[in-house]
Amino acid sequence: MAEMKYSPKQLVAVLFLALASTMIVTAQNTVQDMLDAHNTVRASVGVPPVVWDDTVATYADAFAEKRRADCLFEFSPLGRPYGENVFVGTGSEWNYVDALNWWVAEKQYYDHATNTCSAPPGKSCDAYKQVVWRDTTAIGCQGLVCDGNAGVYVICDYSPPGNVVGQTPY
Secondary structure, three states: OOOOOOOHHHHHHHHHHHHHHHHHHHHOOHHHHHHHHHHHHHHHHHOOOOOOOOOOHHHHHHHHHOOOOOOOOOOOOOOOOOOEEEEEEEOOOHHHHHHHHHHHHHHHHHOOOOOEEEOOOOOOHHHHHHHHHOOOOOOEEEEEHHHHOOEEEEEEEEEEOOOOOOOOOO
């Protein structure tokens, strides 16, 4: 096999592009980013902050890995021990906070005074209510780029789960 030689300028350019790509994908994808984003939304409605739980995160990670090959918008199986939110997007430029913002956008359909959701067909208030569920104390999330750059899959699990029928989230 022939040895490939690159000039120092070519190597710098390749390293710069690789670093830039990594920065796009990992921007706002830390545990602290997700905690801060959740806790900002939670504080806006007067509920206590959540903490990161490695056990919950391991559960989220295991299911995200199952979606890596197909990037389908699916939740983990019923009977799971946690509440759960899922985000699937196209392309590979994403971050945790984008997913959280998508879930929180459901707030526009939620009427706290009547504890009702006026979402149009195909929409819901459940993801928003899970983010701000007052009794939830811990979260664990995972996000990944699906095989072949088919999209991104982000999942957050919540302990204890929310969306209890007949109860308000806050």
